[in-house]
Amino acid sequence: MIRGALSGLIAGDKQADRVVPPSGFTAQLTLFAAGAMGFLAVFALALSLASGRLADRWADELARSATLRISAPADQMTAQTNAALQVLRQTPGVQSARALSDAEQAALLTPWFGPDLPIETLPVPQLIEIVETPQGFDAAGLRLRLSAQVPGAVLDDHTRWRRPLVEAAGRLRALGLISILLIGAAMAAMITLAANAALSANAQVIEVLRLVGAKDGYIAQAFVRRFTFRALIGAAVGAFLGVCGVLLLPEASDEGGFLTGLGFAGLGWFYPLAIPPLGAVVAFVATGYAARRTLRGLS
Amino acid sequence: MIELDNIAYSYGGAELLSEISIRLTPGSFHFLTGPSGAGKTTLLKLCYGALLPTSGQVRLFDTDMRRLDRDQIALMRRRIGVVHQDCRFLDHLTLAENVALPLTVSGRDLAAEAGNLGELLNWVGLSARSDALPPELSGGERQRAALARAVIMSPDLVLADEPTGNVDWDMSQRLLQLLVELNRMGKTVLIASHDLALIRAAKTQVQARVLRISNRRLQLAGADL
Ligand SMILES: Nc1ncnc2c1ncn2[C@@H]1O[C@H](COP(=O)(O)OP(=O)(O)OP(=O)(O)O)[C@@H](O)[C@H]1O
Ligand SMILES: [Mg+2]
Numbered sequence: 024m025i026r027g028a029l030s031g032l033i034a035g036d037k038q039a040d041r042v043v044p045p046s047g048f049t050a051q052l053t054l055f056a057a058g059a060m061g062f063l064a065v066f067a068l069a070l071s072l073a074s075g076r077l078a079d080r081w082a083d084e085l086a087r088s089a090t091l092r093i094s095a096p097a098d099q100m101t102a103q104t105n106a107a108l109q110v111l112r113q114t115p116g117v118q119s120a121r122a123l124s125d126a127e128q129a130a131l132l133t134p135w136f137g138p139d140l141p142i143e144t145l146p147v148p149q150l151i152e153i154v155e156t157p158q159g160f161d162a163a164g165l166r167l168r169l170s171a172q173v174p175g176a177v178l179d180d181h182t183r184w185r186r187p188l189v190e191a192a193g194r195l196r197a198l199g200l201i202s203i204l205l206i207g208a209a210m211a212a213m214i215t216l217a218a219n220a221a222l223s224a225n226a227q228v229i230e231v232l233r234l235v236g237a238k239d240g241y242i243a244q245a246f247v248r249r250f251t252f253r254a255l256i257g258a259a260v261g262a263f264l265g266v267c268g269v270l271l272l273p274e275a276s277d278e279g280g281f282l283t284g285l286g287f288a289g290l291g292w293f294y295p296l297a298i299p300p301l302g303a304v305v306a307f308v309a310t311g312y313a314a315r316r317t318l319r320g321l322s
Numbered sequence: 323m324i325e326l327d328n329i330a331y332s333y334g335g336a337e338l339l340s341e342i343s344i345r346l347t348p349g350s351f352h353f354l355t356g357p358s359g360a361g362k363t364t365l366l367k368l369c370y371g372a373l374l375p376t377s378g379q380v381r382l383f384d385t386d387m388r389r390l391d392r393d394q395i396a397l398m399r400r401r402i403g404v405v406h407q408d409c410r411f412l413d414h415l416t417l418a419e420n421v422a423l424p425l426t427v428s429g430r431d432l433a434a435e436a437g438n439l440g441e442l443l444n445w446v447g448l449s450a451r452s453d454a455l456p457p458e459l460s461g462g463e464r465q466r467a468a469l470a471r472a473v474i475m476s477p478d479l480v481l482a483d484e485p486t487g488n489v490d491w492d493m494s495q496r497l498l499q500l501l502v503e504l505n506r507m508g509k510t511v512l513i514a515s516h517d518l519a520l521i522r523a524a525k526t527q528v529q530a531r532v533l534r535i536s537n538r539r540l541q542l543a544g545a546d547l
Contacts (some may be wrong), residue, residue, distance in 0.1 A: 035466055039426065039427075040425060041414075041415065041419070042412065042415070042423070044412070044414040046411075081378065090479070227410070228412055229497070230410070231410050231411065231412055231423075232412075232423075232427055233396065233399075234372075234399065234406065235399065235400075235423050235424040235427055235471065236396050236397070236400035236424055236427055236428055236475075237396060237397035237427035237428075238392070238396040238397075238427075239392055239393070239394045239396075240393070241429075260444065
């Protein structure tokens, strides 16, 4: 039955479309609702895609590492470094810890001091790169133990503050997806109301159609086809305007962070293409339901 | 063709029709008469399945109407031509489109039927008005259009409810002529009418039986009619 309805929907039927009178008010209501929802859906989609990207990137950086910096007189440096590595190895939540070699440290300093600096002769602190396990370590406890055993150690876990942000970005993505669902539901509700209004305004037409031998499915389809088509057009226009709005946002840049990153990237540009067909599907289901219910009621 | 077996009907209150049995054989011509409010329209509605009897059985083309679901009733309607008392049309379609409506809703190819449609409009004398909208039609034009719509599917059975309700004598003679012609083509005809002059005129042209509803019952009218 659904397949029949679908093929009839696509094939169309000029004559059959004419049996239901053109109804200005419900037509405009449907177009407007679908357009507004298509527009909003683009932004909800952009929001959830962008916050998803952000969450992924930040989570990546988080996973990277924390740094331990050891400043000590040259003769104690090796001893303190070994002591620190010892402590780290025994700390739960630390996956691995590794002292950077002189060459690596030199590479880190190059941007500031140029390549010719003889860092071997300078009292440069020793850096230890710590890779955390997914659970992470207890920073306060680690600091306490380090201060007792390695006086020159400073723990720098600057990426930590981002942890709640990653969570927030993840939530934002979920909110974006929920918004899309709500937009779809609101559109279904509005189109159902419009379809009900159209059906009851046409009770007389429906009666005449039945008297001349029209099946309920035929009558329902005439309405469904019309509303589906309108929702498709409305959602397409709305989504197009929404994408234009997103295009007008400033270019994403490293400094801008979140706000300027609110847009589509790569394959993400294809997602809005799905909005008009989805709007049409929502209208198809909503109107079909409304029509079958109303027709069963009118006898 | 159509059989009513001891049916009764009420709109909820007192019984309007009771103990009614009719049997229309193929090719017969019947009138249904009785005072206004006697239940002529109601009886016709029982015949084409718009109403179901409160008791008794209606059999149409050897099928018990009670057994049919909505789609089957729709299919059954295509085999019966009904001229409704209020001849309702779709006001946004032209007269020709309204007459062709039964073809449209049953998914027939209108282009293939265009010849038939033209002939039919010609037969009821409405060729010149085929592009008019229903509200622009006169009472007689509406009734002729309703008759054309009733027969466009070439039904075996034609039920006409006051087909001459609001036209002058000449026009009612013309409409009667059309119904008599349909009967000569072999169609079974049942006309509800309280116009006794019309019935008398018909009896001079065709073998017609006259059924009268009086006192909720149906009886065969005498030779005076
Ligand atoms: N839908 C309805 N609900 C309740 N009562 C109804 C309904 N339709 C008709 N009636 C009543 O049933 C009775 C018979 O109506 P019906 O239309 O069958 O009469 P009729 O013989 O066709 O009259 P007329 O010659 O005026 O057309 C009337 O008293 C009418 O008021
Ligand atoms: Mg009547």
